[in-house]
Amino acid sequence: MKNISLVLLFVVQFFTLYCQTTISGRIAGINGEAVPGANIYFEGTFEGTTSDTLGHYKLTTTMSGEQILIVSFIGFETYYHQVELTGDLLNMDFTLREIKKDLGEVVITVGTFSAGDESKSAVLSTLDMATGSGGFGDISSAVSSLPGTSNAGEEGGLMVRGGERYETATIIDGMAASDAFTAKMPNVPVRGRFSPMLFRGTVFSTGGYSAEYGQAMSSLLILNSIAMPKKDELFFMAHTSGLYFSTTKKWDRTAFSTSTGYNNMGLLYKLVNPNIKWQKIPVSISENLVFRQKIGSNGMLKAMGAYGYDNSAIYYRDLNRDRDVVYALKNHNYFALVTYTDQLGEKWILHSGITLGSDQVRINIQDTASYEKFKKSTELKLSFSGPVSESIHLNLGASLFLKKLDHSFTTQEDDGLFNADFLSPIGAVFAEAEINLSKRISSRIGARLETLPLSGETYLSPRFAMAYKTSRFSQVSLGYGQFYQQAQDDFLIYNNELKSEQAEHLIANFQYRRNSRIFRIEAYYKKYDHLVKYDSLYAIDALSYNNDGDGYAQGIDLFFRDSKAIKNGDFWLSYSLMNSERNYRDYILALVPIYISRHNLSLTYKHYFEFADTYLSAGYSFSSGRPYVNPNISEAEQQYTKACHDLGFSIFHFTEIFGKFTMLFAQVSNVLGTNHIYGYRFATSPDQAGIYRSEPILPVSKRFFLVGIHVSFTGQTDI
C-alpha cells in the first residue's frame, strides 16, 4: 500500500517535471522599440508574466498541449498566438501594433471655457472665480479675464464678441436667471447678484452653444451650484464696502445654508473721491437661502431663494439744460429656483426645474420723469439625457418661460403718463445628439424650436459643433449656430409686435493643451439681423420701432495659460481682436458700437508664497480706444477715446486668529493712476452758441480698493 502511493507521488512529480516548458523572447513595437510592462499569459489561466524594461520576458509553465498565448498592453492591439507546449525551450518574439486610441478625450471646446468643475478641461479654478481681480465677489470679474469679453468699464456684466450686455444669459443649474445682474444706473457698472461662493462649476460660452439654451444672442454664463456641502460652516467677512455672513448646516442627506450680505460704498467714496457725485451712497442688501435634499439613491433636490435690494441716487448732468438732476434708483429682486435631478434606469438622467422671479425697478429723474418697471417671470423645464448607443448621447427637453411686465412712465414736464403691460410666453423644445464618430472625432448636432405668441413667431435654430483630435495634445473644433432673442422689454413696452433679434455664429478653434499649459486660438464671424431700431428712445409711438437693424462682429481670440513654468506661479494671457459694425437702435448708419474696443488684452499672474502663506495676484488690462460720435464735428464720423490701461493687485494672506481660519485680503485697481475716459455724452440739441454740450464718461472712481477679513469658525472655507 505504502509503495503504491509513493510510486504515485513520483509519477506525479516526474510528469510535472517532464512537462515544464519555458517560453522567452522580446516584445517590441513596430519600430523595434522595447515594450516594457506587457502582460504575457495563457488564455483562461492565471499563469503569466510581465515584460521587463528591455521588453524581455520569460514564462515557465507546467501545462502541456495546445494553449493560446496572449500578449496585451494598454494602448496596443492584443496579440493571440497558438503554442504547442512540449516541454522544450521556446523562443518567441512579438511585435505589437499601437492603437491610436489613447489620444485622450476629445472634448468640444469651441466657444467654451469651463472653470472649477470636475472636467479636466477646466481653464479657471474655483479660487480664480472667487478672487478675480476686477472686483471682489463679482462673478463676472474672473470671467472677464478670458478672451472675447469687452472691458466696457461703465457697463459691467459680460459683453461678449461685439454683443451687448443683455445678449449674455446667466444659467443657474440649467435654468435661466433673468435678472442675475443689478439694475443699471447711468455710468455705474452693474454687478452680479450671486456670490461666487455659491457655485462650484462655471462654464462660460463665448458662442456656438448647445441647443439646450436659447434667448441669448451672444453668450452664456452657466453656473452650477454646490451639490452637497462638505461640512457645517460658519463664516463672516467684513471689508471696506460691506459685510457678509454665511452659515451652513449639513445633515446626513439634507443641507441648509443661508448667507446675508450688506454693502455700503460710503466709506470707500469718502476715501477715493469718486467721479460720480452721489446724492445717496449705494446701499445694497442680499439674502440667499439654499436647501439640499438627497432623494432615493440618486435623486437630488436643490432649492434656492434669493432677495436683493439696491438703493442709490446720483447727480446726473442734464446736458440739454446744463444742470444736475437727481437720478434715483430703487430695486427689489426676488428669485427662487427649485431643481430636481434623478437617474432613470441605468444610464438616463432626468432634470427638472422651476423658477420664479420678480424684479421691481423704480427710477426717478428729478423734475423730468419717473419709471416703474415690475417684471414677474417663471420658467418650467424638463429634460432627459442619456446614451442611445455607445457612441450617441442624447439630450432632449422642453421649457416654458412666462414673463409679465408692467411698466409705467410719468413725465413731469407735460404731465404725460404712459402705462403698458404685456404677458409673453416663450415655449421651447430642443433635441441634441452628441455623436462620437471615432476616437478622434466628436460632434454635437442639435436644434431648438421656439415659439413666441406675442410676436407671432416660431423659429427653428440649428446648432452644430465638432472637434477633431489632431494629436494627443491638440485638437481643432468648429461650431455653428443660430441664436434668437426676444426684443428687449424697453422696446416691447412700446411695440409688442417687435420680432426677435437674431445672431448667427461661425467659429473655428485650435487648442493645444499639455502638462498644465493651454494655448487656444479661436476665430469667429457673427452676423446680426433683425436688431431693433428706433427714431429716438422713449418715443411712445409703436411705429417708431422696427426690426430693420443689422450688423456683424468678427475677430480672433487668444488664450494662453501656464501653471507650471514657475513653481507656485500661475500665469494667463487673453487677447481679443474685434471688428464690429452695427446699424441699430438710433444709429443713422452702420457704425462701430460705442462699447467696442478693437484690442483687448488681459494679463494675470498669481503667485503663492509658501513661507508667508500669501497669494499675490497682479492683473493688467489694456483696451484700445472706443468710438464715439461728436456731433460738434460730424454726425457720421466716429472719434476714438484714448486707450485704457489698468494695473491692479490683490493680496490674500491666510492665517489663524484665536485658532480660527482667517483670510486677510486687499485689492487695489489702477495703481498707475491713469485717467480713463470710456466715451463722451452729448446733449441731444445744441445750446445757444450752436454747440452740443458734452461730458466725458468716467469710471465711478479713478481707483478702487478693498481691504477685508474673512474668518471661518469651522475650519477652512471650502473654496
Added chain:
Amino acid sequence: MNFKSPSMKNILFLALLLLVANASATDTTYFAVLRNSLALADHEYSVATYQNLANTCDRIIAIRENEWLPHYYRAYAYAFLGYMTKDEEEKDRMLDRAQVSADAAFSMNPGESEIQLLFALICYGRMEINSMIRAATYFPKSDAALERARELNAKNPRIYYLEGKSTLNKPEFMGGGAATALPILEKALQCYKEFKATFDIYPHWGEEESIRLYEECKGRIAQE
C-alpha cells in the same frame, strides 16, 4: 485502503497538493498568484513590480471578474504607477485606470473602507498635477473619501496614515503642519498595531511610511 493510517493520509494529501499546485492554474485559488505579485511589489517600489501586479490582476479579472480584491489591487497598482510617472498626461491616464478599477471594486463591495482610501489616494495623485487648479476640486473629494472610510471602519490605520500625510503637507493656516499631524500619525501607528487583517493579502500598505512620517514629524517639531 486504510485511511486511518496517518502516514498514508499524509502522503496522499501531499500527492494531491502537488497535483493541484502543478495543474492548470485555473484550479488554484487566485490568492496564491496575487500573493506572489504583491510580495514582489511590497519588496521593491518600482514601475516593473507594480506593472507586474497590475498585469496579474488583469489576468485574474479575466477569469474571476466578480471578485473585488483583484480590482482593488489593480487600482492600487495603477495609483502608485501614477505617482511614479513624471509626464502629467501619462500620470492622468494611470490614475484614470486606477479610477475605473476602484469604481469596479466599489460596486462589488461598497461597504469596504479600503476602497474609499483608494479613492482618496487617486485624488492625491490628481492634485499632484496642476494643484493650482485642481486642489479646489480634489481636496474636498479626498476628505470626503477619508470620512466615508472612517464611517465604514474607524479602526482602519490607513485612514490616519493618509490623513496624517495630507495634514503634514498642508500649510499651517489651512489646519496642517507637523504639530497637528503628529497625533494623527500616532493614531495611525496605534491602529496598525491593533489591526487584524481578515486574510493574508488583505490591504496592508502604509505602515513603514507612517513610521517614517511620524519620525519626520517629531523631527520638525523639535526643530521649531
